[in-house]
Amino acid sequence: MRETRRLCTLKTHLLLAALLYWACAVFLYPVPAAAVEGFVEGAYGYRTQRDVTKKDSFNLLEARAQLKGVYEPPVFEALSPEADLKAELIADGYDDRLILKVREAALAFTPLDFIDVKLGRQILTWGTGDYIFINDLFPKDYVSFFIGRDDEYLKVPSDALRVSLFTEAVNLDMVLIPVMEPDISVIGKRLSFFDGLSGQVLGEDAARVFIEPREIAENMELAFRAYRTIGRMEAALYLFRGFYKEPRGILDGAKSEFFYPRLHVIGMSLRGPVLGGIGNFELGYYDSREDRGGGNPMIENPSIKYLAGYTQDLGSDASIGFQYEVEQMLHHGAYRDGLAPGASVRDEFRHLLTMRFTKLYSGQTVVTSLFVFFSPSDMDAYLRPGVSYKVTDSWKVTAGANIILGRDEFTDFGTFRRNDNLYMRVRYSF
């Protein structure tokens, strides 16, 4: 439904323009240096629990071919133009379909010595968290995350214009996203979830409708970052004007219609050497523009998110990292007053702890890792153990698990607690 509606959007036009540019550049000025690399990969994810999703025994079965290339057209060389293209062909055995996805199609250039511009489809990332994103409000794919695809797929590309300014005092990034790109959220297809509206776990029979913001100038998203190094510490300030990336507003509960409420975020971060490791601190004030007073139970309450993290090298190719995040709902009283009697109540504070342990073996060809999310306030957890082995420079085998635990069904991880999986991927890179 969403796919069809999008066919002739501005986003598609922008992408087509970028692709067209790329094609022209390559065909008009062919240079053998436009090296093409990529991989083919097979992936399978086995469900360890019965559920109500479409295919109960697995939630990942696909073959993927990725091609990427960088091309430096020999024109306007003073501007150092560079075209990036990364595209994938996916044979998806879950939905029995063939998908062509363009992950990157962008042109980068340097119009002035202190300015970089990147235009087109690109992956955007900033902030200091590890799997926790406060000021990085660029889209994520949580379905990929929970079913065991490579980390690369947690980030969804944005069709954007990025302008970066570099000065002695401060560096500035300005990102303009003409059409808001939401997260890829769990909608019951590969992963089931607890639906607060109906009070039950929904899978393939879920019929949630997510209404995206209209494609008008007023709905353009803007993201700013100002950053500099102070001594050995990296400091950054962030501003964001756009929308929640998850559908945190209910438009019509009876029809299961959700929307993406307007969101402004102001935040900051620090990162640098602390006590023989790397420490980071980040916070963001989430100004939910359509429910600033917090009294509307249908729309996300304003909040402040705090994050502190620390990573240490343990020697012998092992490292450990911890993070502590607190999310504070700002108008909890108003939120509670607005709720219908008997409805489940979210806490004012959500506490989340994470731990990442990584150890490499056998000349760094074997990587073992465990990432744990645990919320003592929600009493839920998400465990991501994994191991990968680079058999040769070309062949890599990865196996892992996604284990989700929760006391209740309505918490952030608890809602997915029937979706444990074991996955395996085999990749050949060239």
Place this chain on the structure above:
Amino acid sequence: MMKKIFLPMLLLLIIPSLSYALTADEIVERSNLAYYYAGDDGRADLNMRITDRRGRVRIREMTLLRKDIKDGGRQKFYVYFKKPSDVSRMVFMVWKQVKGDDDRWLYIPAIDLVKRIASSDKRSSFAGGVFTYEDVSGRRTSDDTHELLDDEQYNGKAVYVVKNSPKDTGEVEFSYYIARIDKKTFLPVKGEYYDKSGKLYRTISVDKTGLVDGIPTVLQATAENLSRGMKTTIEFKDVAYNVGIKERIFRERYLRRPPKEVKR
């Protein structure tokens, strides 16, 4: 730089007995400058060949940029990975510090991530081979005490034999290492690392040297881990010094947009 090398060479030729006037500390200091601080900056393409116990070979190709902030002191490194393809365009950046841990960053282009890496362990493997981070960016001369054991002929070269013992034995896996240093160029010729039980377990050999822009340069080196049966050879190609690398390249901007110096 040339003066630093020629002066001792002349002295060595004219008054051989004076060569003993160099203390172990001075030899190690000069060797450190000759090997890790040649020129004010430098670039090289590195071809790294890792062979494991079973003879399986892995190849790493990267371009290294270096800028000295101060001779014998702070330096900045930029390592741009080209091969294998799953790490291509990844960048590893180091700000080598005089005191405390170095600052290290890794840029992962697939997710546009600038990651800061905790780096207290300098003895860990560089890119999966037998060379350690310290082998690549240099070990602080002040971290060891140095003792001049001998001078001898080694592979047709007059060398100093220096024993280096770590001041903090808890920080490293070796109990000491013997370095053979070319008397003429002050480049290292051979390093032999002994473990805590006094057994030789790791060697580094300089296989090939040459003059680049008039500066004696290591063109190929091999590290072997004898206990693990693993071998790594690094070949330095297209070496150039004083190419005018600017300090600003060693910043987040150029992790995303590799500078022209890595592309030639």
